[in-house]
Amino acid sequence: MHGPLIETLARQGVTRRTFMKYCATLASMMALPPAAGRAMAEAMAAAPSASKRPSVIWLPFQECTGCTESITRSHSPTLEGLIFDVISLDYQETLMAAAGHQAEEALHAAMKANEGKYLLIVDGSIPLGLDGAYSCIGGKSNLETLKEVAKGAAAIVAMGSCAAYGGLPRANPNPTGAVSVADIIKDKPIINIPGCPPIPVVMTGVLAHFLTFGSLPELDKLGRPKAFYGETIHDRCYRRPFYDQGKFAKTFDDEGARNGWCLFELGCKGPITHNACATVKWNGGTSWPVESGHGCLGCSEPDFWDGGGFYKALSMPANPLKMVAGAAAVGVAVGVATSVLNRGKKGAARAAHEKTTLADLEK
Amino acid sequence: MNEMQFLTWVRGQGLDLAVSLFLLGVLWRLLEIYGLGRKKDLTAPRHASGASGWHTVFRRSLPAESMLKKSPVTYIAGYTFHLGLGLVVFLFAPHIKLIQSLTGLHWPGLPSQFIDLIAIVTIAAMVVVLADRISKPVKRFISTFEDWFTWLVTFLPLLTGWLAVRHLLLPYTSMLAVHILCVEILLIVLPFTKLFHAFTVFGSRWYNGTVNGHKGVVV
Structure with missing residues (x-):
């Protein structure tokens, strides 16, 4: 097995065998057959030179950068980080050297050059309140940017709970009107990788799957890869x-x-x-x-x-029971009123009772 | 509404509503029933009445002579499901946690495998009781809508709880929410149907025993 990736890895002291083991682990984590590990390794190793690597555009919206931190830092410098050698991360505000207009240019250049083929990663929710004014990049609201960039994407990865479900920004009372990627984009395959933040290997696993098979892994009904989110x-x-x-x-x-x-x-x-x-x-x-x-x-x-509080057991009430005292008072009042009414009826019946005399019976 | 919102609703507002209506109904009906009072029996008691009442409370928990043989299903399945229901409701750790958070009272629970076994036996007993009610012409004849309905609202919490624990049919989150919802329906229905016997059973037995004792029927 040869290729630019294998050479890069070798330069960094990672043997081909370690790389193969990594791919096999990744495949088994995703519950794929053993042969898939080899297929992944071959697909990634055969990734062409830098100019032809699959383009990935990463858009940050209403987020805390925790997802980026999770991916880039926690496993660096292990093999997890090296997987980025097989993709071309063309736009990622936190990681890229470019800023301002240069960054915008890089984004548009990548979109144009890889029209219909690039993978779009989104982290953060999209605010709809005040026409999206709560979060803007380069003078454009997140909503506009998402729609524009999603148009040419092959698939979209909603990274983290904010992009997948609206997350923390959407928490009650949702002041910015935050929504998820899937709430806006309906015509593209979307894969949700929720978590606050998500596990790095889940991200790399999905990327590897996409690169190897050209498709997204099997998803559950919330759009999450079953391999990682299949069990509680x-x-x-x-x-x-x-x-x-x-x-x-x-x-x-x-x-x-x-x-x-x-x-x-x-x-x-x-x-x-x-x-x-x-x-x-x-x-x-x-x-x-x-x-x-x-x-x-x-x-x-x-x-x-x-969900009712992090320190409350699932079987405990999510909120304090507010109506109970009032309801108990009403119950007592109704009970007492009914009793009084019943006693009244009995009293009335007693009062209306006429004694039967012998004379009555002889009538 | 997604699964999580559904679960949070049944744990929050839904529970509030159900517990409130339950308390309202229980207090209302208890006050109404015991507030009715009874006419004083002016006859001289033929037998010391007090002990008779307490004795009846206990004695009527046992099958009457020869009745166990005559209708074993009613007794055995009946006992099994009542006992099982009590054990599952009051000795499953998450249930105890709920009771503790509502009342402050708590006690040790049973390991969940025991609860699982008891739940299966209880479900089976309830199905047997229903089959018996359907298959025996007399029982079927005297059954009203309320009988079928109260069976259902008692059975559903048990079944959904067991399905939730076993991760069957629906994802756990949804099934847990459905389970809690079923319990809430039971709570609301309980004070206003024959299920209220949970509160009145011993009171009425005591009353019957006392009246009978007063009349000279020693029990």
Whole structure:
């Protein structure tokens, strides 16, 4: 196997064998057959010289750059980072050297040169309030930019919960009128990679899939790749046996917490969260939230921010019960009123009761 | 409304509404029933009435002589599903957590595998009870809409809860929301149907026993 990528990797001290192992791991993570790993490796290794690499345009909208941080930093300088050697990242405000008009030119040049073929990555939500004035780049609202750039894209990747569902900006009361990419673009294949931020390997896995097979991986009904979002955190959690045994940490500092018991009662949203944290982990497989002692927030699910509180168990009320006291008072009032009414009826019946005498019977 | 919003609604406003209507109904009906009062029996009691009442509360939990043989399905399946329902509702850890958050009371739960087993047995017993009601002409004849309806609203929370835990039919989030919604329907329906026996059963037994004792029927 030869190609520009293999040579680049060799220069960086990464052997062909390591690269093959990486592709095989990626393929198995995505539940693809073993042969897919080799296909991926060949497709990526055969990627042509820099000028012909698949173009990727990355648009940042209402976001915190956490998604970019996640992708670029957490796995750098492992092989995860090197996968960028097979694509041509033509526009990424945070990473690119160009700024201002030069950046805009780069964007338009990439769009023109790769019309209909480039992959568009979006992170951040799109504000619709005040005609989109809440977030503008180069004098254009995010809505305008998205529509313009999406037109020529082969596919769109909505990176992070903001792009996938509206995310934090959309949290109640959604002051900017934030929406997701899929709320606006209806005529392009869209893949959602939610998470706040998403796991880096999910991103690279999807990219590798796209490069190898020219298509997006199998998606669930929320547009997420099933390979990574097919199972819940709870079902893959190493603390699951404690849940089944009924052993729960009650506070973050009790014996249960120290023994690593289940965090359900401390508000863990693992049971309703589909993501790969429990298996892939974070920071190069170092750890993940539950392993570090904190419940899952459910960041890869829609509206996770408005789910009733991070520290409330799923079976607890999402909000305080406000009507209960009033309802109880009404219940008592109605009960007492009915009783009084019934007593009145009985009294009236007693009063109206006429005694029957012998004379009456003889009539 | 997506799955998460649905779940948050049933955990939030939906729960508020259901618990409120439940409390309203329970307080209303308890006050109404016990507020009715009874005419004082002026006859001299033939038997000390108090113990009779308490005795009846206990005794009527057991099948009457020869009845167990005559209609075993009613008794065995009936006991099984009542007991099972009680265990599943009050000894499943997430349920205890809910009760704790509403009332502050809590107690240890059972491991979820036990709950799972009890749930299956309870579901089976409820299906048997329904089949019995359908297949026995007399039972079918005396059954009204309320009987079928209350069976359904009792059965659905149990079934959806079990499906949710087992991840069957619908994704867990949706099934959990459907389960909570079913429980809320049950809560709203309970005070206004025959399901109110959950609150009145022992009171009415005590009353019957006391009246019978007063009349000389020693039980």
